[in-house]
Amino acid sequence: MPPRDGPPYRGGMSNGDGTGSEAAYRQGRDVEIRPITEEEIPAWCKALRLGFLRPHIADASELVRRQFLPGRLLAAFDGVPEPRMVATFRSFDTELTVPGGATVRADAVTSVTVTSTHRRRGLLRALMGRDLDAARERGTAVAILVAAEYTIYGRYGFGPATRQHGWTVDLNRAGGLRAGLPESPGGRTDFADMASVRELGPELHDRWRLTQPGAIARPPLWWDLRTGGVTSPGGTWKEPFTALHRDAGGTVTGLVTYRVEDVWEGGAPNCVLTVADFLALDAGTATALWRLVLSVDWVRKVVVESIGPDDPLPLLLNNPRAASPHEENADFMWLRVLDVPAAFGARTYAAPGRVVLEVDDPLGHAQGRWALETAADGTGRCTATDDVPDLLLGVGALGSLYLGAETAPRLAAAGLVVEARPGAAAAADLLLRTPLKAWNPDIF
Structure with missing residues (x-):
């Protein structure tokens, strides 16, 4: 799965460790697996870039330093002819919303790589085993990750637990929103600058995520990266359009972030609007935000990259057939019960x-x-x-x-x-x- 805006390497992604066994790892006497120190972050980032086949990307050490937790960034060191990192692994604790609105602590696994020269040696098995054992000892209920390849993480007890689901809407066929949809009396929608999004977005998301099973917490760095407060080497961040919806009392009840691809053909507009983030606390807010998204001048196609599988978006249109499933719909977050x-x-x-x-x-x-x-x-x-x-x-x-x-x-x-x-x-x-x-x- 290609990285999106933000850190160049995210998700429970791995370049694969084949079917190597832990026994094979143990036979490699010169390979040591241990947590890295803060001083070793630059070397760890270099190994991460190499593992993800991106050695040309600029160093992201300062970004990783902001996420450093002692004992949670692991590496495998090959000591021949001199010690060097040949595998990387990172985890951190987050809150996961479960059915009913409660949360459990989850061990979020990410930055998983094994250098191509050291595959089939059981390094991933050793790294994963160490992390899961530690998570269990901390009293963590589950572990989660985003799998780049389907066939890797079932070996370690993970199963697909959420889906990435989106829609592509042809506005020439959609006919706009149906009449009679829920409204937000006295509410209003306004564009917001990035500073306002950093200020108001976290509280809105914290309210929203408790209504959505499978949602996880967004740390401050998440908001910094997506609003340009922090840039990441190799990232492609450009300031998006972000609109906030407020109810009659002025409380923020929704947010939509999108970008527009400026395309003209034969002197006529044929622009594509891509929704990157959509949060709505109630049906009236959702109606207001979709009304904005589906009525932007020059736009002929709206791509919603990911929305809840139960979201009624197609049924809100006068012609639901104008919405077709997004081509990248697939399993997304995987979960392992500890x-x-x-x-x-x-x-x-x-x-x-x-x-x-x-x-x-x-x-x-x-x-x-x-x-x-x-x-x-x-x-x-x-x-x-x-x-x-x-x-x-x-x-x-x-x-x-x-x-x-x-x-x-x-x-x-x-x-x-x-x-x-x-x-x-x-x-x-x-x-x-x-x-x-x-x-x-x-x-x-």
Whole structure:
């Protein structure tokens, strides 16, 4: 997945470590895995650029220094003929919203590379194992990452947990917004400068993310990078259009950020507007922001790069067929359960019931047989049990089910969940289903 505006290397991305085993790593006596010191940041950044096939990008040490946490930036050092970094790894703690609006602490994995000369040696397995063990010891419920390649992270217990979902709208066919949509009486929409966005955006996002399962916190550096307060080597940031919506009382209830590609053909405008960020706390705010986006002069196509899978945008149009799925729609954030009772005790459930899950976890964190018991008030708990299992599944499938991104019947149809009791997948789905599909708009 190519980096977007901001740090040149983000996301739980990896150039791959093949199928190398930890045993293979142990045989390489000259390779040491350890946290780096702050003085080693420039060398770590150089190894990161090399691992991501971008040695030409300028040094980003000062940016990484702002994110430095002792013990959380790891590297593999090859000591022959002299010590040098041949793999990188970084993690940090963030808040993840779960169904029901509560949050859990998540170990966010990013900046994962293995230099091409050292693939197939089990370095990624060793780095990942060390980080997940440490996260579990800190009491972290889950780990998350954004996978550049689909086939890598299932080995470590991660499963797809949110989707990147967007739309491309042909304005010549859309016919504008339908009449009678919810409005925000007395509300107004105005463009904002970048300083105002840095000031007002974080509070708005903190309110919004608690309404969206799968959303994560945005640290101050996120806002600095996307408003030009900080620039990153190799980045392509240009000041975008950002509009804020306020209700009748003056409270900010929404934000939209977009850029416009200035295209003219045969003397006529054929511009493309691309929405990069869209936050709305209520339906009236969403109507106002979409009205702005869909009515910009000279624009003939609107591209919404990522919006919630449940967002009704096409249905807001007079002609929903004018909205076609964005070409980059795919799995996005992956999740790994580290503490089963803590993770499943934090979220809410759709119905009362009980299902026994037998989880296979080669790394051991979620291994075992677990009874998920839910009450009529939506609360639930997950405890170890010796009872006969209803469903058999791997820890990756457990991660896909956790936020509601997948259903147990669909995973069972794919052979990723096995029913030990007929009808158990449908019964589990009644408990785990969510009114809003998980979505995380932010790469990290």
